[in-house]
Amino acid sequence: MxxxxxxxxxxxxxxxxxxxxxxxxxxxxxxxxxxxxxxxxxxxxxxxxxxxxxxxxxxxxxxxxxxxxxxxxxxxxxxxxxxxxxxxxxxxxxxxxxxxxxxxxxxxxxxxxxxxxxxxxxLIGGGDAAYLALKKSRLHAGETVLITGASGSVGTYLIQLLRLADIHTIAVGHSSRRDLLRHLGAEQVVVYDQSLTAQLPSSTAVNQVIDLAGSPQLLDQLTELLGAVPILSLALPTYHARLPQQAFTFVSGAIMPKDYRWLLQQLAQGTLQAMxxxxxxxxxxxxxxxxxxxxxxxxxxxxxxxxxx
Incomplete structure (x- = not known):
């Protein structure tokens, strides 16, 4: 072979x-x-x-x-x-x-x-990582999360899982992926190839940023616009937050076999869609x-x- x-x-x-x-x-x-x-x-x-x-x-x-x-x-x-x-x-x-x-x-x-x-x-390296991110985020129904790198293999699952949990999602991606992100359930799409300031007014309330893109520069820009929002990253092991009171957490790990079986069942039922x-x-x-x-x-x-x- x-x-x-x-x-x-x-x-x-x-x-x-x-x-x-x-x-x-x-x-x-x-x-x-x-x-x-x-x-x-x-x-x-x-x-x-x-x-x-x-x-x-x-x-x-x-x-x-x-x-x-x-x-x-x-x-x-x-x-x-x-x-x-x-x-x-x-x-x-x-x-x-x-x-x-x-x-x-x-x-x-x-x-x-x-x-x-x-x-x-x-699901391997995609849905499983999204499931881990959701569990580690400890977000609750009705809260709002912003996701960077939202159109990738993890983000496309994470948007769907957040929708199932009744968590509001702002997805950050390229303008060519706007329709895809809305189709998956993002309530707002922010495109990084256009001005972020115009798309994220100071009144935007975000409970957490989940970083899948791994760009410190993008996280710096978001902090300037959103303030000291906690950041949970699957892509950056370390990040020097711009604000002293801003929490940063790197997440890495595995999920249990029962979690994979649950994800497979969601695919079977059509409540999750593989991209x-x-x-x-x-x-x-x-x-x-x-x-x-x-x-x-x-x-x-x-x-x-x-x-x-």
């Missing part, structure tokens, strides 16, 4: 597509034929060495974290009902490969009827990662594998 390999810190264009042997099936193992993997900023930051302290790795590594695929083989201690079933999961050893061996049962989740495997895969910006073959990983960095996001970019005709 082939895998996408990082063997240096020279960035996207140094990635390699190399053959890799399949590991032997273990009693707790599940062999998954990969169909989709999400393209994530986390990977690009690792490839350029920006996460060496937070994520020390020994190169070479297989790139990627999440996956969606079909179970083709199970170990002696795993249930045979998984065979030929669509699943999603996380694979810390690297997911951008044509097949993988999942060995930790809680990290593998069956996809329910009525949910496409592509849609389910967008897929583009699907590209895994052999075009460099193009996919460049587009992630250079284009205005509209949900998740997925790499495809083993696609049936």
């Amino acid at each position: 082939q895998a996408i390999i990082q063997d240096s810190y020279q960035g996207i264009d140094a990635l390699k597509l190399l053959p890799r042997a399949l590991p032997a099936l273990t009693p707790l193992g599940v062999r998954v034929e990969t169909r989709y993997t999400p393209v994530m900023p986390y990977d690009v930051l690792t490839e350029t060495g920006q996460l060496k302290q937070q994520r020390p790795v020994r190169l070479p590594i297989v790139v990627g974290y999440g996956f969606g695929g079909i179970v083709r083989e199970v170990g002696q201690l795993r249930h045979t009902q998984l065979l030929n079933h669509a699943v999603i999961g996380v694979h810390p050893a690297g997911s951008h490969q044509e097949q993988l061996l999942s060995t930790f049962p809680p990290l593998l989740l069956p996809v329910p009827e009525g949910v496409s495997l592509a849609a389910a895969t967008t 897929i910006q583009e699907r590209l073959p895994f052999t075009a990983v460099k193009l996919a990662q460049h587009r992630l960095q250079e284009q205005h996001a509209a949900g998740r970019i997925l790499l495809t594998y083993n696609q049936e005709a």
Whole structure:
């Protein structure tokens, strides 16, 4: 099988597509034929060495974290009902490969009827992060939150989750994504490629800023307009607030398997909608990662594998 390999810190264009042997099936193992993997900023930051302290790795590594695929083989201690079933999961050893061996049962989740495997895969690094942000925010119904980077893979889910919680949303994004953000449930859209002052008058009341863009300059501008609003960031580990009384919190972590099952159920019921910006073959990983960095996001970019005709 082939895998996408990082063997240096020279960035996207140094990635390699190399053959890799399949590991032997273990009693707790599940062999998954990969169909989709999400393209994530986390990977690009690792490839350029920006996460060496937070994520020390020994190169070479297989790139990627999440996956969606079909179970083709199970170990002696795993249930045979998984065979030929669509699943999603996380694979810390690297997911951008044509097949993988999942060995930790809680990290593998069956996809329910009525949910496409592509849609389910967008929960990894997207819906899960949005769910974590909502829980950590401790916002209440009727309050107002402003989201930066709102049109990305996390923001498109977060807007929907906030709507379900009756929390008012101001979404910050590019003007080309205005219609998308309103469709998802944003009550106000602020476009960062136009003057923020005209769009956010001093009378605007915001209870919290959730930062998904990771731009200190944008947070500075928002603080000037909104005052000492608390900031919760999934994108910036540190930020020097402009006002001494302004609270800043960096959030990182995982959600529980039961939370993933709840998110999958919302997709099945249609109360959440997966936003897929583009699907590209895994052999075009460099193009996919460049587009992630250079284009205005509209949900998740997925790499495809083993696609049936």
